Amino acid sequence: MIELAPDVCWPQERQTLNWILFDQGDLLAVADTDRWLWPHEAVCDALGTEPEGLMLGSWQGQPVAVADVRGAQISVQRTSLRRALLASFAEQALLARAAQVLRFDRDHCFCSRCGQKLQQVAHELARQCTDCQLDYYPRIHPCVIMLITDGPLMLLAEGVRFSQPMLSCLAGFVEAGETAEAAVHREVLEEAGVEVRNLRYVASQAWPFPHSLMLGFHAEYDKGILRPDPAELVRAQWVHPQEHHPIAPKGTLARILIDQHCQRVLGN
Ligand SMILES: [Zn+2]
Incomplete structure (x- = not known):
């Protein structure tokens, strides 16, 4: 079974989503647990609203998105990404993708060739320059x-x-x-x-x-x-x-x- 299937399409039913939450590089554990996958409803309860985030794909058949909730007042356990990766060997690919997708989103706002804004490509995790059409993908x-x-x-x-x-x-x-x-x-x-x-x-x-x-x-x-x-x-x-x-x-x-x-x- 392919554990992680990268995809940018959001599920029709938001309630089926799971979330990975970051706060400035730290992972937020689901309240009273040491797990990283938040059910959609629990995130909405904790934040008081639906989070804005990025779709990662499906993990073990379940849709997963990532959000950076920096500044949100959530009192749960926080763990550095490095420590979480070493502790959660089975989830390493998912956590690595979550961190890299968030970084891609933050660091790719403008075209490095012409300086114009980048826009999200609809069908894949990529950005395209609105002027010169140069494509950008997450760096590896x-x-x-x-x-x-x-x-x-x-x-x-x-x-x-x-x-x-x-x-x-x-x-x-x-x-x-x-x-x-x-x-x-x-x-x-x-x-x-x-x-x-x-x-x-x-x-x-x-x-x-x-x-x-x-x-x-x-x-x-x-x-x-x-x-x-x-x-x-x-x-x-x-x-x-x-x-x-x-x-x-x-x-x-x-x-x-x-x-x-x-x-x-x-x-x-
Ligand atoms: Zn450009």
């Missing part, structure tokens, strides 16, 4: 993230931009005109000084900070001496699955890649 930035292994050992690193000390996979943005595979080879060589072989695509993950699509790979070490780039990495090291280090949290693609390898090596 492909990134590669890769677990490099050498036998049982994993090449893990701490990035200079991490908010707390931990080890994770190497990662980087795909450059214009580059394939994802070439980006893996380039990033590993640039950041760690080593070359890899036998690339294998594993999985992907939408990561809305702000527009990333993470493409996860496994690759084997080929040659070269580990030489972390200090502009990108605080440290990089070979780690055995039986060692204990703070690593990327559950819910991240990095952790999925690491856990898969550890299970292969340790057999559990």
